[in-house]
Amino acid sequence: MAKASTGPMSVQAADRVDPIRRAKSVYGAVIRNAFLDMLAYRLRYFTGIITYLLFVSVHYFIWTAVFAARESNATINGFTLPEMVTYVSIGWIARSLYFSNIDYEINELVRSGQVSVYLLRPVNFHLLLVAQAAGETLFRLLFFTVPISGVILWLFPVELPASLGHFAWFLAATVMSFLILAEVNFITGLCAFWFKSIDGVMRAKYFLVQILSGLLLPLSFFPGWLQTVVELLPFKTISYLPLQLYLGKVPLDEAPTVLFEQLCWWVALGMLSYFVWRRAVRVLTLQGG
Amino acid sequence: MSGIIKLEELTKTYRSFNRREGVWGSVKDLLHRDYFDVKAVDGISLDVPEGELLGYIGPNGAGKSTSIKMLTGILKPSSGSMQVNGYHPFRDRKAYTRQIGVVFGQRTQLWWDIAVIESFRLLSKIYDVRQVDFDARLKNLSEILELEALLRLPVRKLSLGQRMRCDLAASLLHNPKLLFLDEPTIGLDAVAKDSIRDFLRAINRDFGTTIILTTHDLKEIEELCQRIVVLDKGKIIYDGSLVKVKAMPGLKRSIVIDFAGKAPLEELSTLFQGRAQFSLQSERRLVGEFAPEQLPAAEVVRTVLDRHEVADLTITEPSIEQVIVKLYRDGANGSRVAGNG
Numbered sequence: 001m002a003k004a005s006t007g008p009m010s011v012q013a014a015d016r017v018d019p020i021r022r023a024k025s026v027y028g029a030v031i032r033n034a035f036l037d038m039l040a041y042r043l044r045y046f047t048g049i050i051t052y053l054l055f056v057s058v059h060y061f062i063w064t065a066v067f068a069a070r071e072s073n074a075t076i077n078g079f080t081l082p083e084m085v086t087y088v089s090i091g092w093i094a095r096s097l098y099f100s101n102i103d104y105e106i107n108e109l110v111r112s113g114q115v116s117v118y119l120l121r122p123v124n125f126h127l128l129l130v131a132q133a134a135g136e137t138l139f140r141l142l143f144f145t146v147p148i149s150g151v152i153l154w155l156f157p158v159e160l161p162a163s164l165g166h167f168a169w170f171l172a173a174t175v176m177s178f179l180i181l182a183e184v185n186f187i188t189g190l191c192a193f194w195f196k197s198i199d200g201v202m203r204a205k206y207f208l209v210q211i212l213s214g215l216l217l218p219l220s221f222f223p224g225w226l227q228t229v230v231e232l233l234p235f236k237t238i239s240y241l242p243l244q245l246y247l248g249k250v251p252l253d254e255a256p257t258v259l260f261e262q263l264c265w266w267v268a269l270g271m272l273s274y275f276v277w278r279r280a281v282r283v284l285t286l287q288g289g
Numbered sequence: 290m291s292g293i294i295k296l297e298e299l300t301k302t303y304r305s306f307n308r309r310e311g312v313w314g315s316v317k318d319l320l321h322r323d324y325f326d327v328k329a330v331d332g333i334s335l336d337v338p339e340g341e342l343l344g345y346i347g348p349n350g351a352g353k354s355t356s357i358k359m360l361t362g363i364l365k366p367s368s369g370s371m372q373v374n375g376y377h378p379f380r381d382r383k384a385y386t387r388q389i390g391v392v393f394g395q396r397t398q399l400w401w402d403i404a405v406i407e408s409f410r411l412l413s414k415i416y417d418v419r420q421v422d423f424d425a426r427l428k429n430l431s432e433i434l435e436l437e438a439l440l441r442l443p444v445r446k447l448s449l450g451q452r453m454r455c456d457l458a459a460s461l462l463h464n465p466k467l468l469f470l471d472e473p474t475i476g477l478d479a480v481a482k483d484s485i486r487d488f489l490r491a492i493n494r495d496f497g498t499t500i501i502l503t504t505h506d507l508k509e510i511e512e513l514c515q516r517i518v519v520l521d522k523g524k525i526i527y528d529g530s531l532v533k534v535k536a537m538p539g540l541k542r543s544i545v546i547d548f549a550g551k552a553p554l555e556e557l558s559t560l561f562q563g564r565a566q567f568s569l570q571s572e573r574r575l576v577g578e579f580a581p582e583q584l585p586a587a588e589v590v591r592t593v594l595d596r597h598e599v600a601d602l603t604i605t606e607p608s609i610e611q612v613i614v615k616l617y618r619d620g621a622n623g624s625r626v627a628g629n630g
Contacts, residue, residue: 022417029411033403040402040443117398119363122386123415285365285379287303 026123027131034135038143045144052092052148053155059088060156077220083247084218086159089152090246091215091239096145098177098238100133103202106189115284126277130182137178162248169255173242176262181238183269184209190273193280214240234265293467293499294337294360299369301330301355329355331523332369339466340497342489344510344531347520348617353503354471356520360501361391361469374466387416390460394472397452398459399444405455406440409462416463423462430458433488450481457488461498468492468500474509486512507609519616527616531609539615540607541578544589548573549598560592573600 067074067081074080079087106129109115118125152158161167188205191198210216212235219230219240230236241258244250250258306322309315330352337343347353358364359371362378362385371377376385392398399408413423431437434454444452453473460468470489474482490513492498504510510517511531519527527534544565546552552575557567565579579589586604593599 022414026411026414029414033400033407033411036403036407037400112396114396116358116363117391117393117396119382120361120386120389120391121415122383285363 023127027127030128030131031135031138034132035139038136038139042143045140048144049148049151052096053151056089056092056152056156060085063088077218078249079218079220082157082159085156086247087218087243089156089158091243093145093149093152094174094177094239094242095215096140096148097137097174098181099140100136100178100182100185102129102133102182102185103189103198103205105129105132106186107192107198107202110192119281119284126186126273129186130179133182133185134178159247161246163252165252166245166248166250166255169252169259170242170246173237173245173258173262176259176266177238177242179266180234180262180269181209183266183273184234186273187269187276190276190280193283209235209238212236213238214243218243234269237262237265292336293339293374294335294501295370295372296333296335296360297370298332298334299330299356299359299371300328300332300367301352301359301364302367303327303329328523330359330366333520333523333525335518335525335528337499337501339499340493341516342493342500342514343502344514344517345501345503345520346505346507346510346517346613351520352523353520355523357469357471357501357503361389362386387463388466390463390465390468392453392456392460392468392470392473394453394470394475397444397456399452399455401445402443404441404443405436405447408444408455409440409459412459413462418463422464426462426464427458430461433491434458434484450477450484453477453481453485454488457485461492464496466499468498469503470500471503472505473502474504474506482506482509489513507613511609519613521617526619534612534616535607535609536581537612537615538582539580540611541580542586542607543605544577544579544586545570545601545603545605546575546577546593546599547601548575549600553597556596557593561589565589 063081063084066076067084070076076084106115109118118128161170184205188198188202191201195201212230212233214230214236215238219227219236222230237258241250241261245255245258303326304324305327306318306324309317309323333352333356345353345357355364359366360373360378362382365379373385374388376388378385398412399405400411409427410423412418418426431440434457436454436458439447439451439455444455447455457473473489474485477485486509489500489502493500502510502513515530517527517529517531517534518525550573552569552571552573554567554569554575557565557575557577561567561577561579561584564584565577567575567577570576577589590602590604593602
């Protein structure tokens with residue numbers, strides 16, 4: 001802890017601060033700053049709204065075409081057409097909330113050498129980046145998720161959540177999705193400490209998450225062997241499982257199990273993050289920035 | 290007074306390897322690498338008393354950045370011992386960072402798109418600065434650095450000089466005992482440089498902050514630092530006072546003489562044969578060079594004034610550039626210049 005300093009500029013060295021209160025204050029301020037930071041770029045999100053709308057529309061037309069040849073209440077791999085449309089629409093709306101840029105952020109910091117500025121401060125790099133991503137998500141909630149939801153719900157026949165309880169669990173699960181994806185992105189970004197360019201790694205991760213999370217296609221559409229693989233990976237907890245909650249395909253009394261599975265993955269990935277970060281710092285402090 | 294920075298035989302070795310040529314060479318590199326060690330910092334020892342303003346200079350690749358990185362705790366030394374303000378910068382990094390302020394001229398520690406004041410607030414939280422202290426320091430710093438008008442602007446709208454002033458303030462909000470500055474005036478115009486220099490002098494004088502200044506701008510060193518440490522090829526080739534190094538043998542003074550009539554080039558060249566070199570700059574103006582230990586300035590002046598009518602005359606001490614170039618040359622021959630100041 002700081003020794004008493006005598007500079008006339010100081011009045012006294014800082015008191016010992018309760019670590020939890022300090023964390024709240026520091027990372028709360030980071031969230032706030034990230035929010036303000038995004039405000040400078042709110043126009044950028046108008047193009048994002050069009051992109052999302054395009055994605056959802058394409059899926060909508062594909063699924064109506066697929067179901068057109070069948071009876072009105074036919075199911076494919078357990079999904080009816082209205083469920084399918086809901087799955088896609090709500091899936092993309094949720095994505096606008098759990099999505100984060102942490103990997104790109106780290107890559108930029110490492111490439112520009114700015115990362116050493118973070119090591120020069122008594123601050124947790126990992127928490128700082130997650131807090132920053134949370135601030136951005138809060139921003140998107142207001143300026144992106146709300147308008148995009150309005151447009152999508154108005155244009156497409158999206159079903160309401162199975163029940164209020166299901167909706168509450170779905171919201172909680174989406175918060176966990178954010179935390180889990182944040183860890184995945186953090187670990188992906190840390191690769192920049194070892195490789196000259198991680199553009200390929202980031203792109204691969206992007207598509208892997210889109211497919212294996214079930215964002216593009218419900219996991220029940222996957223071939224059997226792939227379903228087995230996906231069962232063993234964390235990605236399904238990002239999109240597929242929360243959507244199952246929304247649609248009521250998971251009974252309410254099993255909802256805590258879904259959250260628990262997410263929690264386990266979050267903890268496991270968090271530990272991996274910590275481990276990789278320690279190695280990354282070693283690389284940096286042995287080889288220079 | 291015991292030193293706030295104590296380095297002994299501090300060394301940093303990077304491991305590198307020779308890349309072989311061509312495609313086949315790259316494949317071979319994958320299997321077996323021909324490693325060798327590069328000593329970026331090669332056994333430097335340094336003792337800096339508290340409150341000093343130290344100029345840390347050297348050509349590119351001399352090991353300045355590497356040693357600053359070790360001093361700030363973000364690079365692990367390969368060997369040697371170091372202690373800064375009672376801490377080992379690398380091992381005690383988290384605690385140590387609270388004691389220091391760091392400014393990299395080419396980087397900013399401020400958020401790009403939000404008002405400067407928001408970055409300051411966040412930093413004060415990170416460093417656990419109490420509200421009263423924060424207010425007092427901010428008031429103080431914005432007076433000296435004239436930040437008042439800048440605090441509400443986002444960093445991207447600031448000029449380089451304004452940004453640097455804000456960065457300096459940011460690095461001092463937690464009242465660090467040591468301030469490390471890496472090229473703080475790079476790319477700034479003369480006015481901005483001047484105000485930053487004044488500021489550094491002021492905080493060093495008034496608050497006793499120990500300042501380690503790395504720069505390529507030798508004028509800056511000359512104006513700010515009593516003591517300089519010159520680095521070359523990872524070794525300290527000079528450590529001592531600026532005044533002493535300027536009296537080093539082999540350095541030349543220059544003289545410019547404007548005569549009332551035609552400049553007597555040949556006459557003076559013969560008179561000071563071997564002790565001074567003259568050349569004609571215009572019809573009436575002569576410029577010359579001489580080493581003070583071979584030829585006292587008084588003798589030159591007396592001789593010239595006795596024989597000719599002179600309109601104007603200036604003598605310039607060896608410039609710091611000359612000093613540095615000479616130090617590098619001597620350093621290249623392996624001798625460490627004695628500096629005991």
